Amino acid sequence: MARTKLAAGNWKMNKTPAEAAALMKELAQKAGNAANDVLVCPPFVCLDAVLEAAKGTKIMVGAQNMYFEDKGAFTGEVAPGMLREMGVTHVIIGHSERREYFGETDETVNKKVLKAIEYGLCPVICCGETLAQRQDGITIEWIRMQIKKAMKDVTADQAKALVIAYEPIWAIGTGMTATNEQANEVCAAIRVLIVELYGADVANEIRILYGGSVNAGNSKDLFACSDIDGGLVGGASLKADDFTVIANS
Numbered sequence: 588m589a590r591t592k593l594a595a596g597n598w599k600m601n602k603t604p605a606e607a608a609a610l611m612k613e614l615a616q617k618a619g620n621a622a623n624d625v626l627v628c629p630p631f632v633c634l635d636a637v638l639e640a641a642k643g644t645k646i647m648v649g650a651q652n653m654y655f656e657d658k659g660a661f662t663g664e665v666a667p668g669m670l671r672e673m674g675v676t677h678v679i680i681g682h683s684e685r686r687e688y689f690g691e692t693d694e695t696v697n698k699k700v701l702k703a704i705e706y707g708l709c710p711v712i713c714c715g716e717t718l719a720q721r722q723d724g725i726t727i728e729w730i731r732m733q734i735k736k737a738m739k740d741v742t743a744d745q746a747k748a749l750v751i752a753y754e755p756i757w758a759i760g761t762g763m764t765a766t767n768e769q770a771n772e773v774c775a776a777i778r779v780l781i782v783e784l785y786g787a788d789v790a791n792e793i794r795i796l797y798g799g800s801v802n803a804g805n806s807k808d809l810f811a812c813s814d815i816d817g818g819l820v821g822g823a824s825l826k827a828d829d830f831t832v833i834a835n836s
């Protein structure tokens with residue numbers, strides 16, 4: 588079975604609710620019937636407006652983070668059940684910015700992955716190496732470790748439906764895209780790991796995205812690579828025309 592490509596937009600800390608609604612309305616018109624599966628992940632406070640504007644289109648809506656407890660005294664956090672009730676279907680977990688600025692660890696990533704699954708949310712698990720790690724030649728080893736820890740106690744059935752995003756940290760927001768070969772090599776290595784952990788069936792179904800300066804000019808070639816099943820897109824997802832090109836790549 589061929590895997591459907593997924594174009595996922597990570598809006599990061601951009602757009603007020605009114606701005607988000609306007610962008611989503613434009614996207615709904617332009618990318619509402621795109622060839623690829625399409626996901627947008629706005630800030631929490633914009634989810635309501637974006638979900639409303641996405642109605643009747645094929646565009647799915649995700650969150651950029653969540654907490655790993657059901658509810659309780661965790662000031663400032665958002666629980667998976669809250670997201671689920673709104674109609675959110677996906678949640679980005681372990682983005683490198685969260686790991687770098689907000690103390691996210693492989694352990695919290697794993698807890699969030701398991702909790703998201705428990706609530707029927709599809710985790711988009713992020714991994715990626717620094718430039719120093721790449722130069723030291725330990726990229727694959729590092730990524731394997733991150734994914735193994737993120738997916739601890741995830742069953743084969745659950746793993747099938749997951750999304751993994753390989754995002755080299757040196758390529759995020761820098762305009763320095765990994766070459767097609769570099770991106771595909773790591774995505775293929777992740778798939779080999781999934782074969783080892785869960786078998787070939789799961790590895791054939793799980794979607795592995797590339798992220799890091801994906802844009803309207805490079806998405807077609809990146810998505811044509813054997814092991815790249817789409818992209819997690821930051822900057823270019825904030826422009827409806829650019830993201831529409833990516834959604835059809």
Ligand code: PGA
Nearest residue numbers: 759760799800820821822
């Ligand atoms: P970028 O961000 O496309 O702006 O490089 C990608 C990401 O961080 O998900």
